Amino acid sequence: MRTTMTASHQELVRNAGTALDLDWALAAQANTSAIERRCAQLPGRRSVKKDHQAAWLLKAISLIDLTTLSGDDTAARVRRLCAKARQPVRAELLNALGFDGLHTGAVCVYHDMVETAVKALDGTGIPVAAVSTGFPAGLSPLPLRLAEIDASVDAGAQEIDIVISRRHVLGGDWQALYDEMKAFRAHSGDAHVKAILATGELGSLRNVARASRICMMAGADFIKTSTGKESVNATLPVSLVMIRAIRDYHARTGFYVGYKPAGGISKAKDALVYLSLIKEELGDRWLQPDLFRFGASSLLGDIERQLEHHITGAYSASNRHAMG
Numbered sequence: 107m108r109t110t111m112t113a114s115h116q117e118l119v120r121n122a123g124t125a126l127d128l129d130w131a132l133a134a135q136a137n138t139s140a141i142e143r144r145c146a147q148l149p150g151r152r153s154v155k156k157d158h159q160a161a162w163l164l165k166a167i168s169l170i171d172l173t174t175l176s177g178d179d180t181a182a183r184v185r186r187l188c189a190k191a192r193q194p195v196r197a198e199l200l201n202a203l204g205f206d207g208l209h210t211g212a213v214c215v216y217h218d219m220v221e222t223a224v225k226a227l228d229g230t231g232i233p234v235a236a237v238s239t240g241f242p243a244g245l246s247p248l249p250l251r252l253a254e255i256d257a258s259v260d261a262g263a264q265e266i267d268i269v270i271s272r273r274h275v276l277g278g279d280w281q282a283l284y285d286e287m288k289a290f291r292a293h294s295g296d297a298h299v300k301a302i303l304a305t306g307e308l309g310s311l312r313n314v315a316r317a318s319r320i321c322m323m324a325g326a327d328f329i330k331t332s333t334g335k336e337s338v339n340a341t342l343p344v345s346l347v348m349i350r351a352i353r354d355y356h357a358r359t360g361f362y363v364g365y366k367p368a369g370g371i372s373k374a375k376d377a378l379v380y381l382s383l384i385k386e387e388l389g390d391r392w393l394q395p396d397l398f399r400f401g402a403s404s405l406l407g408d409i410e411r412q413l414e415h416h417i418t419g420a421y422s423a424s425n426r427h428a429m430g
């Protein structure tokens with residue numbers, strides 16, 4: 107029997123946000139040593155049995171925002187990336203595994219590349235995500251950042267990855283963070299918004315928890331760890347803090363907010379650890395592309411190598427799995 111990777115879940119009600127409840131935001135706790143203890147156990151555990159590993163790796167592919175965010179991006183590179191998003195695994199490998207219809211969760215590019223990606227993905231149902239709002243620093247004037255969102259939406263982006271102003275968090279200006287996020291969401295219209303917290307620049311896990319709560323209250327559809335450009339990007343402790351904030355927000359409001367760890371996730375085995383963390387902390391509903399994505403430029407290549415090994419018993423050279 108062949109298996110397809112189509113989603114079998116009901117469509118979500120989009121997070122509408124809530125009024126700013128500063129007491130709730132500031133009450134967020136993050137016990138660093140308990141968090142680190144919990145995370146230290148994760149990679150060592152055999153969370154996914156060997157027989158199930160290939161299926162989990164295919165699942166991971168369906169959750170990747172296949173990304174290129176380089177100063178030397180070209181239309182040709184973006185078109186090659188889109189071809190990879192449409193067919194992330196060679197047909198003979200997929201056939202051997204009895205799977206059909208696999209594609210990545212999205213393709214993620216800078217604004218200038220949105221149109222090219224939208225054209226290259228026409229008819230596939232794969233959304234294009236644009237990093238807008240002065241990515242990665244988010245330090246251009248607010249009207250320009252809002253205009254960039256408008257332009258990305260006009261160009262056909264269905265997802266907008268915004269960067270928050272870290273200075274609002276570091277200066278404790280929570281109202282400004284809330285207002286900014288609300289404006290980003292309003293300008294995104296029907297496009298879903300992922301709020302990049304740039305957690306490596308927020309100073310503490312407690313700030314990560316607080317910023318997560320504020321962004322969700324202001325209507326973020328996803329919260330995302332990093333741009334991939336900070337010196338520290340996605341980590342398990344930060345992930346635990348953010349997904350527990352998602353869980354608390356869901357318990358409080360009934361809204362489902364998605365999670366996107368991004369930056370530095372390049373190994374299949376690390377992806378499996380993230381998936382088991384999500385399963386344990388949030389449950390299976392969050393293991394669907396509408397609620398979970400990996401932001402990654404090179405993870406797919408390693409997953410393809412591991413799948414090849416699973417099928418043939420041998421690894422091929424990593425240059426056989428080039429991305430762009």
Ligand SMILES: O=C[C@H](O)COP(=O)(O)O
Binds near residue numbers: 369405
């Ligand atoms: O949002 C995605 C990140 O920029 C990708 O980071 P990476 O190149 O370390 O995988």
